[in-house]
Amino acid sequence: MVSSSLCIRELCKRYGDFVALAPTSLDVAKGEFLTLLGPSGSGKTTLLSLIAGLAQPDEGQILIDDADVTHSPAYDRDIGVVFQNYALFPHMTIEDNIAFPLKMRKVSDAEARRRAGEALETVRLPHVAKRYPRELSGGQQQRIALARCIVYRPAIILMDEPLGALDKKLRDQMQLEIKRIHRELGTTIVYVTHDQEEAMTMSDRICLMNAGAIEQLGTPQDLYFRPRSLFVADFLGESNLLSATVRGVDGEGLDIVLAEQLAASRAVGNGSRFAAGEPIKVMVRPQNLLVGEGGQLSGRLTDVMISGSLTRLYIAPEAAGLPQLVAAHPTRSGSPPYEIGQRLSLGWHAADAVAIHEGKGI
Amino acid sequence: MATMRAISQRLGWTRAAMGAPLVLLLVLFLVYPVGQLLLLSVHGDNGFTLAQYRQLFASSVYLDVLLITLKISLVTTLVCVVTGYPIAYLISGVGKERKATLLFWVLLSFWTSFLVRAFAWIVLLGRNGVINKLLLWLGIISSPASLLYNFGSVLVGMVNALLPLAVLTMLSVMENIDRNLPRAAATLGARPGMAFWKIYFPLSLPGVAAAGIMVFVTAIGFFIVPALLGGRRETMITQLIIDQVQQTMNWGFAGAISVLLLVVVLIVFAAYDRLLGLSTMTGASAPRNAKPSRLSGPVVRAGDALLTLLGAISDRIILLLSSRRRDRNPDQAGMGLQAFVWTMLLVMSAPTILMIPLSFGNGGLNWPPQGFTLHWYETVLSSPVWTQAMLRSLLVGIGTGLLAMLIGTPAAFLLVRSDISGKAAWLAFILSPIVVPRMIIAVGLFYVFARIGLVGSAVGLVLGHTVVAVPYVVITMMAVLRNYDTRLDQAAQSLGARPLATLRYVTFPILAAGMMSSFLFAFATSFDELTIALFATGGLNATLPKQFWDEVTLQVSPVIAAVSTCLFVFMGLLIFVAERLRRRAAAR
Ligand SMILES: Nc1ncnc2c1ncn2[C@@H]1O[C@H](COP(=O)(O)OP(=O)(O)O)[C@@H](O)[C@H]1O
Ligand SMILES: [Mg+2]
Numbered sequence: 044m045v046s047s048s049l050c051i052r053e054l055c056k057r058y059g060d061f062v063a064l065a066p067t068s069l070d071v072a073k074g075e076f077l078t079l080l081g082p083s084g085s086g087k088t089t090l091l092s093l094i095a096g097l098a099q100p101d102e103g104q105i106l107i108d109d110a111d112v113t114h115s116p117a118y119d120r121d122i123g124v125v126f127q128n129y130a131l132f133p134h135m136t137i138e139d140n141i142a143f144p145l146k147m148r149k150v151s152d153a154e155a156r157r158r159a160g161e162a163l164e165t166v167r168l169p170h171v172a173k174r175y176p177r178e179l180s181g182g183q184q185q186r187i188a189l190a191r192c193i194v195y196r197p198a199i200i201l202m203d204e205p206l207g208a209l210d211k212k213l214r215d216q217m218q219l220e221i222k223r224i225h226r227e228l229g230t231t232i233v234y235v236t237h238d239q240e241e242a243m244t245m246s247d248r249i250c251l252m253n254a255g256a257i258e259q260l261g262t263p264q265d266l267y268f269r270p271r272s273l274f275v276a277d278f279l280g281e282s283n284l285l286s287a288t289v290r291g292v293d294g295e296g297l298d299i300v301l302a303e304q305l306a307a308s309r310a311v312g313n314g315s316r317f318a319a320g321e322p323i324k325v326m327v328r329p330q331n332l333l334v335g336e337g338g339q340l341s342g343r344l345t346d347v348m349i350s351g352s353l354t355r356l357y358i359a360p361e362a363a364g365l366p367q368l369v370a371a372h373p374t375r376s377g378s379p380p381y382e383i384g385q386r387l388s389l390g391w392h393a394a395d396a397v398a399i400h401e402g403k404g405i
Numbered sequence: 406m407a408t409m410r411a412i413s414q415r416l417g418w419t420r421a422a423m424g425a426p427l428v429l430l431l432v433l434f435l436v437y438p439v440g441q442l443l444l445l446s447v448h449g450d451n452g453f454t455l456a457q458y459r460q461l462f463a464s465s466v467y468l469d470v471l472l473i474t475l476k477i478s479l480v481t482t483l484v485c486v487v488t489g490y491p492i493a494y495l496i497s498g499v500g501k502e503r504k505a506t507l508l509f510w511v512l513l514s515f516w517t518s519f520l521v522r523a524f525a526w527i528v529l530l531g532r533n534g535v536i537n538k539l540l541l542w543l544g545i546i547s548s549p550a551s552l553l554y555n556f557g558s559v560l561v562g563m564v565n566a567l568l569p570l571a572v573l574t575m576l577s578v579m580e581n582i583d584r585n586l587p588r589a590a591a592t593l594g595a596r597p598g599m600a601f602w603k604i605y606f607p608l609s610l611p612g613v614a615a616a617g618i619m620v621f622v623t624a625i626g627f628f629i630v631p632a633l634l635g636g637r638r639e640t641m642i643t644q645l646i647i648d649q650v651q652q653t654m655n656w657g658f659a660g661a662i663s664v665l666l667l668v669v670v671l672i673v674f675a676a677y678d679r680l681l682g683l684s685t686m687t688g689a690s691a692p693r694n695a696k697p698s699r700l701s702g703p704v705v706r707a708g709d710a711l712l713t714l715l716g717a718i719s720d721r722i723i724l725l726l727s728s729r730r731r732d733r734n735p736d737q738a739g740m741g742l743q744a745f746v747w748t749m750l751l752v753m754s755a756p757t758i759l760m761i762p763l764s765f766g767n768g769g770l771n772w773p774p775q776g777f778t779l780h781w782y783e784t785v786l787s788s789p790v791w792t793q794a795m796l797r798s799l800l801v802g803i804g805t806g807l808l809a810m811l812i813g814t815p816a817a818f819l820l821v822r823s824d825i826s827g828k829a830a831w832l833a834f835i836l837s838p839i840v841v842p843r844m845i846i847a848v849g850l851f852y853v854f855a856r857i858g859l860v861g862s863a864v865g866l867v868l869g870h871t872v873v874a875v876p877y878v879v880i881t882m883m884a885v886l887r888n889y890d891t892r893l894d895q896a897a898q899s900l901g902a903r904p905l906a907t908l909r910y911v912t913f914p915i916l917a918a919g920m921m922s923s924f925l926f927a928f929a930t931s932f933d934e935l936t937i938a939l940f941a942t943g944g945l946n947a948t949l950p951k952q953f954w955d956e957v958t959l960q961v962s963p964v965i966a967a968v969s970t971c972l973f974v975f976m977g978l979l980i981f982v983a984e985r986l987r988r989r990a991a992a993r
Contacts, residue, residue, distance in 0.1 A: 121594075130588070132590075
């Protein structure tokens with residue numbers, strides 16, 4: 044198993060006055076699968092290029108296994124990159140493409156050929172060796188890009204939205220494939236995507252980026268259930284965000300009052316500190332919003348949408364100052380028919396109500 | 406069934422109406438005249454004869470001229486491709502704004518008349534020109550050297566004339582090379598030299614080949630530069646054709662020389678096709694789709710080994726040269742490359758620019774300029790010969806622009822939008838005016854025009870110029886139409902617009918910028934055209950280039966510097982406007 048740890052210290056990149064990456068620090072453990080997630084333009088590719096040595100940082104350091112590589116050129120870093128549009132060499136056969144990094148490492152012809160063959164086996168395309176990239180489908184090209192990257196066993200692999208151009212079904216299949224290869228090789232992988240579902244299913248940890256800075260770093264569960272900011276809550280999955288005020292704090296739990304003194308309730312913190320009297324938002328995920336129970340709130344049903352496995356109820360709360368809410372539960376056959384306009388009482392378990400600071404998390 | 410047939414018949418008629426004007430134009434004013442000229446070479450008083458060819462090969466005179474022509478063209482091509490490559494490479498890789506600046510200078514030279522540039526070199530290299538003055542001042546020589554009328558001056562003039570063409574041709578290929586590929590190579594362990602030679606260079610080869618053949622074929626048909634900058638020993642083959650027609654009216658012999666020239670050009674194209682395939686010629690075909698060359702296995706392997714070697718050597722040199730390399734932005738071009746490119750661009754435009762102050766001086770064409778006078782401009786403007794030539798050129802240029810656009814655009818529609826059979830053959834036919842040396846077309850047209858009384862008329866000139874300008878219109882419009890989203894038309898039709906209304910309200914407004922730029926291209930081609938004008942004006946009713954030519958071959962005077970300056974400024978403005986239009990179209 045070859046894998047290295049990656050350590051980024053206060054790395055910063057500017058284009059003129061524009062800050063593409065604010066000073067950022069990040070540690071990636073040996074063998075970890077870390078995903079950089081964020082909207083388009085949030086600096087994911089910039090960070091990846093800096094790690095790969097395809098761009099030079101203005102400040103900061105990059106360490107691989109504790110060795111400073113900030114100023115080593117890309118060809119000396121022993122990092123593999125899978126580019127967004129695959130970047131296969133169009134004038135070379137698939138075999139030559141895959142053998143290229145080996146040739147650059149002065150591996151003999153026969154050995155290079157043998158190992159290219161192995162890599163093709165790994166990505167399950169042993170029969171395309173003599174073809175040219177343009178003769179392959181998008182999904183196949185994607186696998187070849189992967190094969191070219193793993194063939195020389197780089198200690199770290201970077202992937203920039205590698206599945207962005209594929210259709211949904213192929214994407215799901217390739218996600219499994221990449222996870223399998225990660226398990227088999229044990230390589231450290233830094234993966235970029237703007238698709239939150241992909242990030243949730245694949246990663247050991249997610250690094251959520253926004254406007255050139257890290258918004259939150261943690262396991263998928265952390266980010267989903269304990270978002271540090273409204274941005275995180277909003278970016279990962281659906282959420283109901285209710286305005287509230289903190290009444291008191293006891294350990295992890297909070298006493299709160301919902302929407303302008305309306306109802307007293309309980310919530311849990313998201314890991315940061317809250318003060319009594321502070322205005323906050325409370326996040327309840329749709330699947331945790333219980334219809335017909337508890338009864339912190341009541342509202343009228345405005346819409347029902349059945350999307351396969353989930354049924355979504357859209358509810359307008361009766362109290363003023365609250366946004367439209369959405370509740371979700373598994374679709375059951377013969378479930379009680381809902382009527383638009385019907386009055387519903389809504390509730391949630393205190394453990395499922397997460398307090399988030401109004402501004403940025405501390 | 407019957408209606409189906411009626412529809413398909415109507416479709417057939419529409420297609421014929423769209424393509425026929427272009428085909429008719431080319432048959433009447435390209436195929437027929439050139440065919441006539443070639444026939445004349447084997448036609449004697451009593452039928453078929455090879456007398457002309459016997460004369461051609463009787464002495465070594467003509468073969469020597471052919472050899473000199475080939476030598477000059479070959480060296481010109483080599484120098485243009487080798488120096489043009491770094492220029493195109495830099496331009497294809499820099500950011501938008503710097504690219505616009507660099508491209509402006511290339512386009513300015515490209516569009517500055519060959520005549521103006523050749524004349525500028527006469528002034529620059531003359532006994533009292535800038536170069537001699539500089540060398541004297543530096544103490545390198547003690548008396549003015551004769552820098553003109555030798556192989557060197559012809560080469561300088563030829564390279565200056567054709568370098569922009571080489572750069573633009575290579576650029577069209579390089580712009581389609583994915584810059585991520587060398588970057589990917591770097592992450593895979595390739596040092597910069599290796600990444601360039603093994604990845605970038607092979608992908609840019611179609612551009613190199615296309616530039617090579619374009620420059621070579623243009624050079625082989627050149628006469629302006631060798632006539633103005635060369636001595637007797639730099640006579641090129643087209644000059645012989647001019648002599649035969651203008652001095653002895655020996656059509657048969659002119660035809661025989663034309664055949665010789667044509668055969669050489671066709672051999673070059675055939676060889677190119679064998680090695681690389683003519684389809685790479687259009688350049689625009691993305692290298693990603695380009696077939697690997699048709700070269701056989703051992704050649705490819707040898708080439709690969711050579712590239713590996715070049716890569717290794719380059720990397721060794723880079724390693725030796727730079728220890729500072731560490732904190733350099735890997736994406737930024739080296740200082741050396743930038744310096745080289747700017748020097749070349751300067752050398753390309755400097756002669757014309759240096760001539761500007763001379764046109765306002767009263768010290769003749771000697772450097773440095775003395776005093777300030779508008780006398781030369783007054784002379785030009787008060788001379789009816791010049792003003793009429795100017796008017797005529799404008800008129801012919803506008804006529805050519807309109808006609809070429811009217812004929813070329815429907816043909817482009819046909820080639821892009823419909824599935825007519827034998828598209829490649831049609832395209833080859835339409836592009837043939839670029840392939841056939843201009844001189845052959847000009848002499849053939851002269852012969853035909855003389856018999857139908859079109860010599861000296863504006864109509865004849867417009868027709869002749871349209872023949873050589875229309876391929877560019879078709880290429881430009883085809884490119885524009887390929888990028889055009891036909892769903893817009895469908896949307897318009899689904900909203901109730903009939904075909905004509907769709908054209909009027911949707912298609913044309915969107916295509917307007919493309920049509921305008923192809924109009925300008927055709928206009929500029931005509932405005933700068935000398936070869937056809939040389940004969941078809943028939944000695945009177947000269948166009949501007951013809952008048953320029955007549956004057957400059959008689960004497961070199963500041964009046965010509967004044968005309969050159971006017972032309973230079975006019976072309977600069979035209980490019981500026983065309984660029985603006987192009988960018989507005991691209992911004993949509
Ligand atoms: N070479 C560059 N010059 C100027 N701005 C750039 C350059 N590369 C990226 N940027 C800017 O930096 C920001 C982050 O870009 P990027 O890292 O590509 O975002 P992401 O990959 O997250 O979509 C974007 O706003 C982009 O416009
Ligand atoms: Mg990106």
